[in-house]
Amino acid sequence: MEVGFLGLGIMGKAMSMNLLRHGFKVTVWNRTLSKCDELVEHGASIGETPAAVIKKCKYTIAMLSDPPAALSVVFDKNGVLDQIGNGKGYVDMSTVDADTSLKISEAIKAKGGSFLEAPVSGSKKPAEDGQLVILAAGDKALYDEILPAFDVLGKKSFHLGEVGNGAKMKLVVNMIMGSMMNAFSEGLTLAGRSGLDPSTLLDVLDLGAMANPMFKMKGPSMLKNNYSPAFPLKHQQKDMRLALALGDENAVPMPVAAAANEAFKKARSMGLGDLDFSAVHETLKKPDH
Amino acid sequence: MSMKCLMNCFFCLPTNSSMALSATCSSFLWGIPFTLNNNNNKKCFYSHSHSRSYISNSTSSAPRVGFLGIGIMGSPMAQNLLKAGVDLTVWNRTKSKCEPLISLGAKYMSSPEEVAASCDLTFAMLADPHSAIDVACGNHGAANGMAPGKGYVDVSTVDVDTSKLISQHIKATGALFLEAPVSGSKKPAEDGQLIFLTAGDRNLYETASPLLDIMGKSKFYLGDVGNGAAMKLVVNMIMGSMMASFSEGLLLSQKVGLDPKVLVEVVSQGAISAPMYSIKGPSMIQSVYPTAFPLKHQQKDMRLALGLAESVSQATPIAAAANELYKVAKSHGLSDEDFSAVIEALKSKFQHS
Numbered sequence: 001m002e003v004g005f006l007g008l009g010i011m012g013k014a015m016s017m018n019l020l021r022h023g024f025k026v027t028v029w030n031r032t033l034s035k036c037d038e039l040v041e042h043g044a045s046i047g048e049t050p051a052a053v054i055k056k057c058k059y060t061i062a063m064l065s066d067p068p069a070a071l072s073v074v075f076d077k078n079g080v081l082d083q084i085g086n087g088k089g090y091v092d093m094s095t096v097d098a099d100t101s102l103k104i105s106e107a108i109k110a111k112g113g114s115f116l117e118a119p120v121s122g123s124k125k126p127a128e129d130g131q132l133v134i135l136a137a138g139d140k141a142l143y144d145e146i147l148p149a150f151d152v153l154g155k156k157s158f159h160l161g162e163v164g165n166g167a168k169m170k171l172v173v174n175m176i177m178g179s180m181m182n183a184f185s186e187g188l189t190l191a192g193r194s195g196l197d198p199s200t201l202l203d204v205l206d207l208g209a210m211a212n213p214m215f216k217m218k219g220p221s222m223l224k225n226n227y228s229p230a231f232p233l234k235h236q237q238k239d240m241r242l243a244l245a246l247g248d249e250n251a252v253p254m255p256v257a258a259a260a261n262e263a264f265k266k267a268r269s270m271g272l273g274d275l276d277f278s279a280v281h282e283t284l285k286k287p288d289h
Numbered sequence: 290m291s292m293k294c295l296m297n298c299f300f301c302l303p304t305n306s307s308m309a310l311s312a313t314c315s316s317f318l319w320g321i322p323f324t325l326n327n328n329n330n331k332k333c334f335y336s337h338s339h340s341r342s343y344i345s346n347s348t349s350s351a352p353r354v355g356f357l358g359i360g361i362m363g364s365p366m367a368q369n370l371l372k373a374g375v376d377l378t379v380w381n382r383t384k385s386k387c388e389p390l391i392s393l394g395a396k397y398m399s400s401p402e403e404v405a406a407s408c409d410l411t412f413a414m415l416a417d418p419h420s421a422i423d424v425a426c427g428n429h430g431a432a433n434g435m436a437p438g439k440g441y442v443d444v445s446t447v448d449v450d451t452s453k454l455i456s457q458h459i460k461a462t463g464a465l466f467l468e469a470p471v472s473g474s475k476k477p478a479e480d481g482q483l484i485f486l487t488a489g490d491r492n493l494y495e496t497a498s499p500l501l502d503i504m505g506k507s508k509f510y511l512g513d514v515g516n517g518a519a520m521k522l523v524v525n526m527i528m529g530s531m532m533a534s535f536s537e538g539l540l541l542s543q544k545v546g547l548d549p550k551v552l553v554e555v556v557s558q559g560a561i562s563a564p565m566y567s568i569k570g571p572s573m574i575q576s577v578y579p580t581a582f583p584l585k586h587q588q589k590d591m592r593l594a595l596g597l598a599e600s601v602s603q604a605t606p607i608a609a610a611a612n613e614l615y616k617v618a619k620s621h622g623l624s625d626e627d628f629s630a631v632i633e634a635l636k637s638k639f640q641h642s
Contacts, residue, residue: 121555121558121559121560122559122560123560126560133555133558133559135555155558156558158551158554158555160547160551165546165547168542168545168546168547169542169547169551169552169555172538172541172542172545172547172552173538173552173555173556173559173561175534175537175538175541176534176535176537176538176556176561177560177561179530179531179533179534179537179607180530180531180534180561182530182606182607183526183527183530183531183534183607183608183611184527186526186527186530186598186603186605186606186607186608187523187524187526187527189603190523190526190594190597190598190601190603190605191519191520191523193598193601193603194519194523194597194601195516195519196511196516196519196520196523200509200511200520201520201523201524203509204472204484204486204509204520204524205524205527207472207484207506207507208472208473208484208524208564209473209474209528209563209564209565209568210524210527210528210531210563210564210565211563211564212560212561212562212563213559213560213561213562214560214561217560243541246541246545247537247541247544250541250544250545252537252540252541252544252635253537253635254537254541254635255537255610255613255614256530256533256534256537256607256610256611256614257534257537258610259606259607259609259610260534260607262606263606263607284603284604
């Protein structure tokens with residue numbers, strides 16, 4: 001099967017590599033073209049622009065970092081809209097707000113193309129291992145056709161209905177995750193400040209009803225102040241902000257998420273935006289640490 | 290009871306674990322060899338004690354264990370001890386709660402003082418600091434019945450200062466003290482799967498360990514009195530925040546037209562998948578909150594955790610926000626529901642039946 005792939009960042013690179021390894025023909029594009037080189041070494045072709053990729057491929061997947069990037073790839077000169085049309089499908093796996101997704105969907109469909117939003121739950125390692133959870137919504141026929149790619153990229157795929165539902169589901173999940181990371185960070189810090197061994201806290205948490213892979217994976221590295229990015233903090237804060245906006249539109253109280261968002265903002269102001277989102281842990285430390 | 294200095298203590302551990310609820314020793318004794326079954330394949334070892342620090346009893350039978358507080362947790366914990374063949378004496382403020390245990394063979398005494406006086410080791414499982422202090426140090430409290438050679442193991446969840454206060458009162462009598470709050474609620478208590486977070490007299494920890502192993506799946510010894518209390522509060526602070534955040538997610542998903550059951554499934558597939566979410570999610574979606582851990586106790590724990598954070602000058606904005614939600618839920622009359630009822634605090638008019 002042949003697919004186009006737009007966006008070769010932390011996620012896009014791992015995902016397109018995975019497709020190549022499983023025998024897919026992949027044509028890649030990235031804003032910084034040099035990032036395509038490694039994919040080319042593994043058998044990918046290059047498209048000079050998003051339009052060029054669309055022209056060549058029946059199906060194109062996009063993995064961009066935020067709403068502005070996702071919109072730019074579609075609407076800008078030499079963007080997706082230049083070449084999308086009947087018989088072609090566009091699968092946007094970026095995490096964006098529902099309005100951005102709808103806007104893209106309408107534009108694609110207006111040109112005769114079919115559209116599927118498909119944001120993912122999972123970061124760098126699940127992307128490398130093909131263990132993502134895919135939250136798709138939109139054109140059901142396109143979903144069925146692209147499923148072979150989803151089955152390589154992820155361990156489970158959902159079709160959640162109309163465009164917007166995938167975006168919303170992703171934001172809700174990441175809202176919970178961002179709050180959990182803050183709760184975890186507060187606990188680790190309090191344990192240390194109270195004279196307890198924080199790694200004992202990790203052991204206790206791992207034994208009970210609160211045990212989860214995120215605590216298990218991130219806990220030890222947080223205790224060592226190691227925040228190499230699997231999921232950049234700036235993107236997590238973007239997701240909290242979008243989730244809060246979703247709550248705002250629907251008058252849903254979210255005081256814990258609001259507090260968590262403040263912590264991520266503080267972390268960004270401390271220059272931690274490009275580190276892993278677990279670096280929010282640094283916001284609780286005393287200035288002399 | 291006069292103080293005896295035991296220079297050694299003889300433990301018999303059946304290698305056949307049919308007697309044990311978890312795969313560890315369920316019978317032991319202080320002072321004299323004792324068997325609970327006729328299993329000939331016993332593994333025995335000597336352990337030297339330090340003088341005056343071992344529990345002693347002047348009779349040659351099994352240790353007498355007391356249990357104060359027969360609530361949601363105390364009842365299944367005491368039951369597990371009884372089923373393992375422990376000689377158990379119970380007390381509860383409301384005697385009727387002890388009836389199931391009495392019919393299983395437990396003895397009953399009408400005050401903590403009498404229980405403590407008649408037992409070698411007494412557990413206490415009370416709802417909050419006030420009750421824990423009252424039972425230990427109040428009128429006819431356990432401290433009045435404690436003496437050298439005895440031990441008091443408080444498995445209640447309290448703040449650090451309360452635990453230290455109880456410890457002082459108990460140790461003033463010459464007895465040993467261990468705080469041992471648990472992680473785990475009703476079902477883990479029934480299944481003998483609790484996690485004990487102990488601190489205090491190490492010797493008492495060693496002696497009580499076989500009993501902890503009946504009631505639990507793991508135990509930690511964390512050093513000085515206060516460390517167990519602090520660890521428990523930190524754990525429950527995280528738990529309270531997690532539940533509040535999960536509630537926000539469930540409610541938001543419903544309000545924006547998603548199926549919350551699908552959210553629960555999506556969460557269970559990813560990095561934030563926790564047993565608590567899979568277990569509580571479905572009932573929360575139905576707006577029912579069968580009580581495994583009363584909301585009022587979760588809010589008590591949040592409050593105590595915030596107090597701990599304040600004492601070390603640490604900001605805890607997420608826990609503070611979560612605490613507010615538990616307070617709102619309490620004001621809606623949901624104190625005795627499961628702590629997952631905190632989701633009701635987010636709703637515009639609560640739909641609790």
